[in-house]
Amino acid sequence: MALRADWLPTLAAFEAAARHQNFAHAGEELHLTASAVSHHVRKLESRLGVVLFQRHARGVALTAEGRTLADAASNALADLDGVLGALRTPGRDASRVRITTLHSLVHTWLLPRLPTFAAQHPDVRLAFDTEIALTRFDDGGPDLGIRHGPGHWPGLTAHLLMDDALFPVASPRLPDLARIEGAADIAARPLVADLARQGWHDWFRAAGLHGTQIEERHSFSDSTDALNAAANGLGIALARKRIVQPYLDDGRLVALPGPVLPTRWQYYVVYPAHRRLRPAARAFVDWLLAQPVD
Structure with missing residues (x-):
């Protein structure tokens, strides 16, 4: 089927609706009414002979066919955006990807893997912001982020990157390390904490230790x-x-007895729902989501 020029506005409306999962929000982005977006989508469905969205009382959701077309349309329009952007701005800016994330994740999980990405995409330049405060994804802000959280942020598309879990660790040189046999022995030692929302009290509860006084002797804002x-x-x-994996691999830390507690939050790759990823940013997101995590 030849792609005629009059398909482009319809595909653009569909792609925006697919990103937002909402016709009204897509209309705001495109300066159209919700009914105009709906008209474009129905026109596209009629031409293709397939249903692209399931309509329900709370909004719309992509069908399997809709998801296939949405992925292709998003990539195609992002490629066009990238070419247009490169024509308007210097090429070095078009190849630069700005990422906001946690220092601990960059330091221990991401940096050891980045040489692989750099070898596969030698023209892409990465810039990382590891401030603790959540960065706003406004114009001029980062292209994407890696966040540790519940997976739902207003205005952001979120893809699960990996889960997480908590367990106690210590230096192999810790005095009387061999005498630590369980949670009660750990509670009697100096504890080190970070500012994570899930911490020692949650772990001791999972270990079945209740009513014991817990002293977090030292606390740090960063997990590393x-x-x-x-x-x-x-x-x-x-x-x-x-x-913690690099610390375990080189022997700086060892895991102690006790439960491995799954975290309530996971790691997600996020980016603005209202803005298509540029080709360089899309390449980095695709690479991230393809990384083995176990």
Whole structure:
């Protein structure tokens, strides 16, 4: 089937509706009414002979056919945006991807993997912002982020990157390490904490230890600082599985007895729902989501 020029407005309306899962929000982006977006979608469905959205009282959801077309339309329009952007701005800016995420994730999980991406995409330049505060994805802001959270943020598209879990770790040089046989022994030692919403009290509850006084002797705002404190013998840290692996691999830390507690939050790749990813950013997102995590 030849793609005629009059398909482009219809495909653009469908692609925006697919990103927002909402005709009204798509209309706001395109400066159209919700009914105009709906008209474009129905016109496209009629031409193709397939249903692209399931309509229900709370909104719309893509069908399997709709998802297939949405992925293709998003990539095609992003390619066009990238070419147009490159014509308007220097090529170096078009190849630059700005990412906001956590310092701990960059330091321990992402950096060891980045040489692979750099080898596959030598023209893409990555810029990381690891401030603790959540960054706004407004014009001029980052292209995408990796967040640790519930997976739902207003105005953002979120893709699950990986889960996480908590367990206690300590330096192999910690005095009387061999005598630690369970949660009660851990509670009697100096504890190191970070600012995560799930912490030692949750872990001890999962271990079945109730009513015991817990003293978090040292606290750090960054998880890697907490792990480094434990590696230097300051106490026992509650480690996140995705962050601690390099410390376990090189022997700076060892896992202690007790439960491995799944976290309530996971890691997600996020980006603005109202803005198509540029080709360089799309390449980085696709690479991230293809990474093995176990």
